[in-house]
Amino acid sequence: MSASDAVTGPPRSSLRRERSFDVVAVVVLAAATLVMLLPVYLMTLTSLSPAERAFAYPPNLLPTSLTLANYPEALFRLLPFPLYLRNTAIIAALVIVGDLLSCSLVAYGFARFRFPGRDALFVVLLSTLMVPLIVRLVPLFVLFQKLGWINTFLPVVVPAFFGTPLYIFLMRQSFLTIPSELIDAARLDGASEIGIWWRIMLPLSKPVLAAVAIFTLQNTWNDFLGPLVFLQKNEVRTVMLGLYGLMGMFADWHLVMAAVVTTVAPMVALFLLFQKFFVKGLAVTGLKG
């Protein structure tokens, strides 16, 4: 229900004004949509164009004489994108497991137990959102190098098993809404604390767990600075490093675009399939912050 519907029985003239405002809104939004989607269209079009079309001027605007030949050329011959896709998928899967486990445990601790210093520690947790990776990157690089972790997946995977502040916050907000009668009843039945976390908190928080899993997948897939610094060898590179590498090879555009489309397609599909989780997850972060 929108704001304009709230006005009951408006006079005819204001109704007409509402209508014309609606028309303006739709026109503006439709124009914005076209502009927003134009680069997506052009990159897809270029990726499907044979070389002579891709380099034609004036450039190709309509989908004519399309070909899929650029894809195998870019993905297999120029750089080993199947390897990059596999690496990225492994990293993302491990990070999702790590974040779901650690963040839900920590969030349960913050949401459902009283202990000295809890609220102060929670403020510390929120304030670590102000310490971006770049500020910590030099010491982390030195640490991971001393541990022999550079050029393994460990630097980008292990931290997830120790919790991510934003996700801990999201899960805590969700855990706080679970009625305490349920927890008390389970305790009376002799359930252990771990059992309550596993059998009550997690099953009742599926939407937030799904939102966190999706955000984690997206962030891991799109991550650049961390992999750039920690994953320098070809065997451990991720898809975004592959795209960057392709750019550095001065590869032909239609081939670069084929790689771009391939590497972003999973994220676009993720969004189209799970749209409501994006909207809900972002909504919670924004409102209670």
Add this chain to the structure above:
Amino acid sequence: MARREMLWGYAFIAPWLVGLLAFTAGPLVAVFYWSFTDYPMLSAPTWVGLDNYRRIFTDDDKFLLSLVNTAWYVGVRVPLHLGLAFVFALLLHRGLRGIGLLRTAIYLPSMLPIVALAVVWRILLDPRIGYVNYFTGLIGLPPVNWLTSEVWIKPVIVGISLWHVGVPMVVFLAGLGSIPDQLYEAASIDGAGRWRQLLHVTIPMLTPAILYNVIIDVINSFQVFAYAFVMTNGGPNDASLFYVLYIYRHAFELFQMGYASALSAILFVIILIFTVVLLKVARPWVQYERV
């Protein structure tokens, strides 16, 4: 029971506490300590006192330049990005039929990683046969060397970054959705028109979402890196040399870990000051209570 509860509480948050020490607090302490050392990566750090800071503030033109470039980006990008997100959210919130499709379409490019956007735009902006100069040529404008122009490069990067407008837009939409309709009813009974409703109902009720978006956007914008790294590597003539790119060069191209630590420490202090000031300034007018 209380003691048992306390122990369980600490046990559950233990993973985060360990991670805090290992991956956040520890590194932060190390950054400040190493900022007072000369640390050429392959040999151990040696104490040099304030020397790194002295060089940064008195003897390093690129420090100031990268800071000014970054401030330019933050100052221009945050208002544009959030302003656009706010307008889109207001228009989308009217709940017209079929509007969900437009919302999806506007959010969709936000799924594109920065690296992908940078790669795509570098190609679209090609001066000879790129699409952008073709389109501007259609309306009679002369071709521009977008990526090699000191004047254009920062506006171009700000412009490209606006393709992620969907993220703050969704936060605004959620905020708009949580404003009770009675407030608008009351306002319109009091004779408030659309403009006054926006000023006296919508914006005050939206202040938590506005504050959140501003803080997150400022923090993120200070970290602008990949656009310049992929498209221009800081050029032309350092016009897109942003602060994080400058840290990256000292740390991972020159391996001056002490100097890079000092630069990182300064960035941390800047972000800290901005966040604290924004929170302080916002406190009197942010409306947290729900009606």
